[in-house]
Amino acid sequence: MADRTDELRVRFPPSPTGYLHIGSARTALYNWLLARKHGGRLVLRIEDTDAARSTEASTRAILEGLRWMGITWDEGPYNQTDHAEEHRAVARALEEAGHAYRCYCTPDELAARREKARAEKGQYGYDGTCRDLTPEQRAAREAEGRSHVVRFRVPRDRASFRYEDRVYGVMEVPADTIEDFVIVRSNGEPLYVLSNVVDDHRDRVNLVVRGADHRFNTIKQILIYEAMGWPVPDFGHIPLTLDPKRAKISKRRHGEVVTVEFYRDRGFLPWAFCNFVALQGWNAGDDREVYLTPEELVEAFDLSRVSRTNSVFNYDPGNKKFFTDPKAIHINAAHIRGIPLDELAAHLRPWFEREGLWDPAWDAPGEARERFLATLDLIRQRYHLLGDFVTLGRAWFADDFDFDPKAVKKRLSRPELAELLPALAERLAAVEPWDAEHTETALRAFCEERGVKPGLVINAARVATTGQAVGPGIFDVFASLGRERTTRRIAAAAERFFGS
RNA sequence: GACCCCAUCGUCUAGCCAGGUCAGGACACCGGGUUUUCAUCCCGGCAACACGGGUUCGAAUCCCGUUGGGGUCACCA
Numbered sequence A: 001m002a003d004r005t006d007e008l009r010v011r012f013p014p015s016p017t018g019y020l021h022i023g024s025a026r027t028a029l030y031n032w033l034l035a036r037k038h039g040g041r042l043v044l045r046i047e048d049t050d051a052a053r054s055t056e057a058s059t060r061a062i063l064e065g066l067r068w069m070g071i072t073w074d075e076g077p078y079n080q081t082d083h084a085e086e087h088r089a090v091a092r093a094l095e096e097a098g099h100a101y102r103c104y105c106t107p108d109e110l111a112a113r114r115e116k117a118r119a120e121k122g123q124y125g126y127d128g129t130c131r132d133l134t135p136e137q138r139a140a141r142e143a144e145g146r147s148h149v150v151r152f153r154v155p156r157d158r159a160s161f162r163y164e165d166r167v168y169g170v171m172e173v174p175a176d177t178i179e180d181f182v183i184v185r186s187n188g189e190p191l192y193v194l195s196n197v198v199d200d201h202r203d204r205v206n207l208v209v210r211g212a213d214h215r216f217n218t219i220k221q222i223l224i225y226e227a228m229g230w231p232v233p234d235f236g237h238i239p240l241t242l243d244p245k246r247a248k249i250s251k252r253r254h255g256e257v258v259t260v261e262f263y264r265d266r267g268f269l270p271w272a273f274c275n276f277v278a279l280q281g282w283n284a285g286d287d288r289e290v291y292l293t294p295e296e297l298v299e300a301f302d303l304s305r306v307s308r309t310n311s312v313f314n315y316d317p318g319n320k321k322f323f324t325d326p327k328a329i330h331i332n333a334a335h336i337r338g339i340p341l342d343e344l345a346a347h348l349r350p351w352f353e354r355e356g357l358w359d360p361a362w363d364a365p366g367e368a369r370e371r372f373l374a375t376l377d378l379i380r381q382r383y384h385l386l387g388d389f390v391t392l393g394r395a396w397f398a399d400d401f402d403f404d405p406k407a408v409k410k411r412l413s414r415p416e417l418a419e420l421l422p423a424l425a426e427r428l429a430a431v432e433p434w435d436a437e438h439t440e441t442a443l444r445a446f447c448e449e450r451g452v453k454p455g456l457v458i459n460a461a462r463v464a465t466t467g468q469a470v471g472p473g474i475f476d477v478f479a480s481l482g483r484e485r486t487t488r489r490i491a492a493a494a495e496r497f498f499g500s
Numbered sequence B: 001g002a003c004c005c006c007a008u009c010g011u012c013u014a015g016c017c018a019g020g021u022c023a024g025g026a027c028a029c030c031g032g033g034u035u036u037u038c039a040u041c042c043c044g045g046c047a048a049c050a051c052g053g054g055u056u057c058g059a060a061u062c063c064c065g066u067u068g069g070g071g072u073c074a075c076c077a
Helices: A022-037 A056-069 A080-096 A107-119 A135-143 A192-202 A212-228 A251-258 A260-265 A270-279 A294-300 A326-338 A341-354 A367-382 A405-411 A417-429 A436-450 A454-466 A474-481 A483-498
Strands: A009-012 A041-046 A075-079 A100-103 A149-152 A160-165 A169-174 A182-184 A207-211 A234-238
Touching (some): A022 A041, A075 A080, A080 A212, A182 A192, A192 A212, A212 A234, A251 A260, A270 A326, A341 A367, A405 A454, A417 A436, A417 A454, A436 A474, A454 A483, A474 A483
Parallel strands (some): A207 A234
8 A cells, every 4th residue: 555645653662671661651652542543553663772681571571561551553563673784874874975974082082081071061072073084084093993983973053953842842952062972883883863763764753752851862863864864753752750759760769560561460451551641741631531442532632732741650659558659540440330341351351260260151141141240340339450359359259258357357246146147047048039129128127126227237248248348238249149149158157257 | 060841739630822710620638428338429628820020900821030850961772
């Protein structure tokens, strides 16, 4: 198919030196959103130029993270190293055209001069020692056996460099703050600032959305595009996400909580995670915060509404309940409550399987599946994480559930329950038909006869049947659990907590 | 240090560009209500325009400065 020149082409080029963290995930998401919204294409490129730090495992982890989030790419993944020759060719072309030159200064010399400049409080960018070497001077240095890097010859005919950022607006910096930067190492390997441009050009990327920490690279890279006579893409930089102490987040400092896989493992719905991440630095301008489907977010998302203010990822190390940003958990809970039941069931399946609780009958259309979905619907209202279904909700799917000690203490300690519980079980066993309405009538009548408050019996029954002090209305619990399990558990609780 | 960016409740943010409603929403927190329970739901509350000047009848909104925070200054990406 012929290329449409007006087609939006964005990219996500992670460097495989670690895990997919929350900041990169957001960059990927924004690019994906843009591609979807405008019918464009997203290119995935692995920037493994830094061979020393790049690992296969890291690439896998990143791809896995993206797949989990539901971020799909239209092209790639390409490997940057596959194009190393091309990068070198461009460096040569730049050199031949006079836009770049060989620099023979050694790292030691550079460091010394930098130190001196720093001490004198001057600019300490590259001082241009090799910028205008004559062929003879170059030959002399080659003869000395000196190796060289290739530096870009930054134009000195302007007072400043500027470009218009899609998020930050006009970016303008004094020209003398941009030094003649290195584009090829002394070992012949091209550097990111060059390779990235060559790749983006080859991949026909026309909008670059990346972290605000790249703003100065953009100035340099536009210079390269111009020197090559290539069309310059649009750039949009997005604000950074900081920790509560306003420091850049990193796995090294913050641990798992900043990695995508952490959210997967802790029971986040992938799209709920995306929903939260999207809100760090962007909002639609209305009061909406929950986007249950990708389509809704794609529709609402717009680069022009991305904030210029860094956001703080609000997590509190050591907090058991809020092990990550409370809002992230809230959004996850909203999604758990709000998405279609069959989708929820699909996301839950691995959780049940890991616990050995999955029943294949839940897969096929039929009564078992209907009951399963109805149970999910009943208990999902107060759950925040997928794991809650098999921990807090285990009693709905297995008999070997745990009793919350606090619940037992609070609701199963009154001595009269020793006698009430077995009697209640017996009474319930005869209720016909078994549904919320009839079990309620029976239980209330039972309490009336015994002269006890329904609350006593109800709360005891909740703990007895579910192990928890909180949960859905008890008669819905009865109906959901069924007669057999309900009565057996109530009787068993009497045994277990009051038996001699 | 130089350069660039940013600055509204504890956090995410709306409002700013085109000055003029008690500065709005969400999360968290607190209180009340519903209920047999609450980790559900409903209602209410607490809580912010960093500071100082200026322009203006009027400034969160425009201008300047200060302070604070962040980013970048590599033969990393």
